[in-house]
Amino acid sequence: MGGGMNLNMNSAESLVAQILGLSGGSAKDLAHLHHLLKQSDDLLLSSDSPPASLLSQLDPSVHSLGYLYILEVCTSGPISKEQSGEVALLIARFIEACKADQICLAPDKFISVCKRFKDQVLLVEAPIRGVAPMLTAVRKLQTSSEQLTALHSDFLLLCLLAKCYKTGLSVLEDYIYEVDQPRDFFLYCYYGGMICIGQKQFHKALELLHNVVTAPMSAVNAIAVEAYKKYILVSLIHFGQFSTSFPKYTSSVAQRNLKNFSQPYLDLANSYSTGKISELESCVQTNKEKFETDYNLGLVKQVVSSMYKRNIQRLTQTYLTLSLQDIANTVQLKSSKEAEMHVLQMIQDGEIYATINQKDGMVRFFEDPEQYKSCQMIEHIDSSIQRVMVLSKKLSTMEEQMSCDPLYLSKVGRERHRYDFEDLDSAPHKFNI
Structure with missing residues (x-):
C-alpha cells in the first residue's frame, strides 16, 4: 500500500519534472505538455504531495500552463473566509506573471481560476483588489481587443462594486465584434451601462442598455428586464422623453413581455411627459418602494432633477433675463437659493449659457456659442466616420463569408432556440448592484 502512495507521489513529482522540462521549449513541447496535463487532474487530487507544495517548485512566468493546471486543482475545493485573502493573492500574482501564449492553450481553466479569484475578493469584501488583476x-485572454471574453462582465462588476468607473470605461472604449456567449454580452452591456451612468455618460449608457433590450432572446431574461428599467430612466434624464415603441429588430419576446415587468417605470415616463413636477413627484412616492427594491431610486431622483432642468431650459427660449425668484416660482422650486443651485450646476455642465448677477439675483441667458467649428468637434466627427467605415467593411466581409458557407445556409430557419438564458424567476437580483 505504501508503494502505491509512493508511486502517486512520484507521479505528481514526475509531472512537475515534465512541466519544468517542457515549458520553455517549442510549440511541439508545449502541446505534448498540454496533453499530459489534461490527464493529470485525478493524479494531482490523489497525490500525497499537496498541490500547493508543487506550485512552490514552479515559476508562473515560465511554467504558466503547468502552474495553471495545478492552481486550478488547488482552488477547486471549498475555501474558508480566512483563506480567501491568501488564495486571492496567489491567483493575482499568477495573473500578473503568466504568459498569454501559454494560458491561451487552456482558456477554460484560466477563466475558471479567474472567476474563483473574483469570488474570493468579493468574499473578503474588497472588490478593489480584483480590478487591476482582472x-x-x-x-491576456483576448486574441484581439475586438473580442468579448467570459471575464469582461466579471471585470466590470468589480469596477462597479469598487466604484472604479474610469477603469471600467477603458474596456468599454473597445469596439466589440466577436462574441461567443450571448449571456456574456448581455452582462457586459448591462454592467457597462451602469458604469457609464456612474460617470454621467448617459449617451453611451443608452447605447449599451439598448443592446441588451434589443438583442435576440427566446425567453425573457432578468438582465434584459433590469436593463429596460434603467433604459427608461436614462432616456428621461438624457432626452427628457421615452418612446415605448421598440425598433423593428427587437425580438418579439422582448416586445411582448418587457413592459409587463416595468409598469412603475412606464408610469414615471408618462407623468414626466406631462411636464408637471407635482405629477412626477406623486408618481415617485407611489412607486418609491419598488424603485428602492430595484436599486434605482438614485436614478429616479436624477429623473426628477432633470425635469427641473428641462423646465429651466424652456425659460431660456422665452426670456433674456429672469430673477432667481421667478425661476423658482415657475418651475416649482422651494426657494430662489434652490433655483440658484440648479442654474449654477446647469451653467457648469454646459446645459444653459447664462450669468447670475449676485447683487439683484437676476439671471441673464445667452445663445449656445458652439458653432461646430472647434478642432475637437471636427476630430469627433472624423473618428465617427472612420469607425462606421471600419464596421461597414467588417460587416460586408462577414456577410460574404456567411453567404458562401453551406453549413450556415442549411441551419438558417431551423435555429430558433439558440439563446438559452436563466428564467426570469431565478434570482433577478443577481444582476443588481
Whole structure:
C-alpha cells in the first residue's frame, strides 16, 4: 500500500519534472505538455504531495500552463473566509506573471481560476483588489481587443462594486465584434451601462442598455428586464422623453413581455411627459418602494432633477433675463437659493449659457456659442466616420463569408432556440448592484 502512495507521489513529482522540462521549449513541447496535463487532474487530487507544495517548485512566468493546471486543482475545493485573502493573492500574482501564449492553450481553466479569484475578493469584501488583476486577465485572454471574453462582465462588476468607473470605461472604449456567449454580452452591456451612468455618460449608457433590450432572446431574461428599467430612466434624464415603441429588430419576446415587468417605470415616463413636477413627484412616492427594491431610486431622483432642468431650459427660449425668484416660482422650486443651485450646476455642465448677477439675483441667458467649428468637434466627427467605415467593411466581409458557407445556409430557419438564458424567476437580483 505504501508503494502505491509512493508511486502517486512520484507521479505528481514526475509531472512537475515534465512541466519544468517542457515549458520553455517549442510549440511541439508545449502541446505534448498540454496533453499530459489534461490527464493529470485525478493524479494531482490523489497525490500525497499537496498541490500547493508543487506550485512552490514552479515559476508562473515560465511554467504558466503547468502552474495553471495545478492552481486550478488547488482552488477547486471549498475555501474558508480566512483563506480567501491568501488564495486571492496567489491567483493575482499568477495573473500578473503568466504568459498569454501559454494560458491561451487552456482558456477554460484560466477563466475558471479567474472567476474563483473574483469570488474570493468579493468574499473578503474588497472588490478593489480584483480590478487591476482582472483587467490584466481580460487582456491576456483576448486574441484581439475586438473580442468579448467570459471575464469582461466579471471585470466590470468589480469596477462597479469598487466604484472604479474610469477603469471600467477603458474596456468599454473597445469596439466589440466577436462574441461567443450571448449571456456574456448581455452582462457586459448591462454592467457597462451602469458604469457609464456612474460617470454621467448617459449617451453611451443608452447605447449599451439598448443592446441588451434589443438583442435576440427566446425567453425573457432578468438582465434584459433590469436593463429596460434603467433604459427608461436614462432616456428621461438624457432626452427628457421615452418612446415605448421598440425598433423593428427587437425580438418579439422582448416586445411582448418587457413592459409587463416595468409598469412603475412606464408610469414615471408618462407623468414626466406631462411636464408637471407635482405629477412626477406623486408618481415617485407611489412607486418609491419598488424603485428602492430595484436599486434605482438614485436614478429616479436624477429623473426628477432633470425635469427641473428641462423646465429651466424652456425659460431660456422665452426670456433674456429672469430673477432667481421667478425661476423658482415657475418651475416649482422651494426657494430662489434652490433655483440658484440648479442654474449654477446647469451653467457648469454646459446645459444653459447664462450669468447670475449676485447683487439683484437676476439671471441673464445667452445663445449656445458652439458653432461646430472647434478642432475637437471636427476630430469627433472624423473618428465617427472612420469607425462606421471600419464596421461597414467588417460587416460586408462577414456577410460574404456567411453567404458562401453551406453549413450556415442549411441551419438558417431551423435555429430558433439558440439563446438559452436563466428564467426570469431565478434570482433577478443577481444582476443588481
